[in-house]
Amino acid sequence: MNSASILDSKTSQSVVDADTQVYIIDDEKHVRTAVQQTLELANYKAESFESALSAIPHLNANWPGVIVSDINMPEINGLQLMEKVQQIDKELPIILVTGHGDISMAVSAIRSGAYDFIEKPFSNEQITEVVRRALEKRALTLENRNLRKELEAHTSPGPRILGNTPPILKMRRVLHQVMDTPTDILLNGETGVGKELVARYLHEHSIRKDKNFVAINCGAIPENLIESELYGHEAGAFTGADKIRIGKFEHANGGTLFLDEIESMPMGLQVKILRVLEERQVERLGANQLIPLDIRIIAATKVDLKALSEQGGFRRDLLYRLNIVSVDIPALRDRADDIPLLFEHFALIAAARYQREIIPLSPEKIHDLMVYEWPGNVRELRNMAERYVIMGDETTFNMSDLDSSTEIQGRQTLQEKVEFFERSLVADALTKNQGSIKETMVTLGLPRKTLYDKMKKHGLSRSEYIND
Secondary structure (H helix, E strand, O other): OOOOOOOOOOOOHHHOOOOOOEEEEOOOHHHHHHHHHHHHHOOOOEEEEOOHHHHHHHOOOOOOOEEEEEOOOOOOOHHHHHHHHHHHOOOOOEEEEEOHHHHHHHHHHHHOOOOEEEEOOOOHHHHHHHHHHHHHHHHHHHHHHHHHHHHHHHHOOOOOOOOOOHHHHHHHHHHHHHOOOOOOEEEEOOOOOOHHHHHHHHHHOOOOOOOOEEEEEOOOOOHHHHHHHHHEEOOOOOOOOOOOEEOHHHHOOOOEEEEEOHHHOOHHHHHHHHHHHHHOEEEOEOOOOEEEOOOEEEEEEOOOHHHHHHOOOOOHHHHHHHOOEEEEOOOHHHHHHHHHHHHHHHHHHHHHHHOOOOOOOOHHHHHHHHHOOOOOHHHHHHHHHHHHHHHOHHHHHOOHHHHHHHHHHHOOOHHHHHHHHHHHHHHHHHHHOOOOHHHHHHHHOOOHHHHHHHHHHOOOOOHHHHOO
8 A cells, every 4th residue: 555655745744754753953063963863873764954943844743753952042942942842742752952051941841841851962872762762652642643533433423444454454544644634635446445435534534524525526527517516607607607606626615525536537627626736726617716725635546547647648747736645445355354344334234224134144155255356345245235134145145246256266275265264264253252262162162272273373363353
């Protein structure tokens, strides 16, 4: 997954310095150069600034680094810098460098929230050690924040992204890193993976959730209407425009505009879209007044836009503007272990809608689901779960939807089939028993050590099933 492709440093301050671990701020060039070289020799990525004013614009609450700053500086000293840093993020570690006469000031600063101070002259080991500890604290702080956000996202109303496999966990981490930044995002994924769900998830759990989420399918609107749809128009702008129409950009102001199938946008309109993205203002058709926009753009595509741009089918400058942060949504076949959980989730929704009872799937049927290729991805799985609730087991699983599973199983050796089936049985028992080892032992008739050995063999963790 291209979790964060940084292609335009001018347009996304929030992710400009995401790889930098330490900012060194000192008005004396030889000091900041020496500290930077020391940290780089210790394998830290550092950047130096001659003043606090030049460093502050690069800071944000999601930056995973720490600050090393001298106390005595012109314009803004270390203490004033600390106050400004705390306004951005009160938990962002700042290490103050002091002279002998500044000790009492440094102690006072620590009481006010500075992470630590180091007195001149200091050794290379001293500075690298305090930076190491500060970075560990920063990493733990951000990890806890992300966990809290994820917990809130799973317990609060709104879209949820279910799954516990590495690809989906990685994607969720990336989404939470960029959730409250103003950065535009490009979602990449096959048909049916849930690109609009991911876009809604980003919106509903962000600071923009109280404003509009506006979705538009660029491939579903006729080319002669899409400009009017996006920009809106004044009364009399063209034949048939008898009243003012608010366009999608304007309607999404303060919120999120989701452009699905962006690859289908006509080339002529791509130029105008690029201008709106760059200037963050829009003009209705037939009007002369520019309307400022506070808006996040989330675009989605099922094709390789880079390859399409090289073929002349998509503007490269628009690609660069959209692709500041790129998120790849994994195909269902690449997260097969999530299939039982997703199927159960969709079946429960369908059962509530149609007032039907659900008969749990047998391990054999779960195995069939997990070896199928799922060309329609999550959308296809959802449709099958709904059909299962309405029409039952035999009708659903005898249909041609799972024909390809026979071909896949035919390519597996006997040992591979046995291991896959064994894994399905153990995973199914853990799911039914909500991760209880004791109950799973009873269900499978296995001793504790044998069960643990099989869980280890198949990469199953009890913790993954406790919340299910």
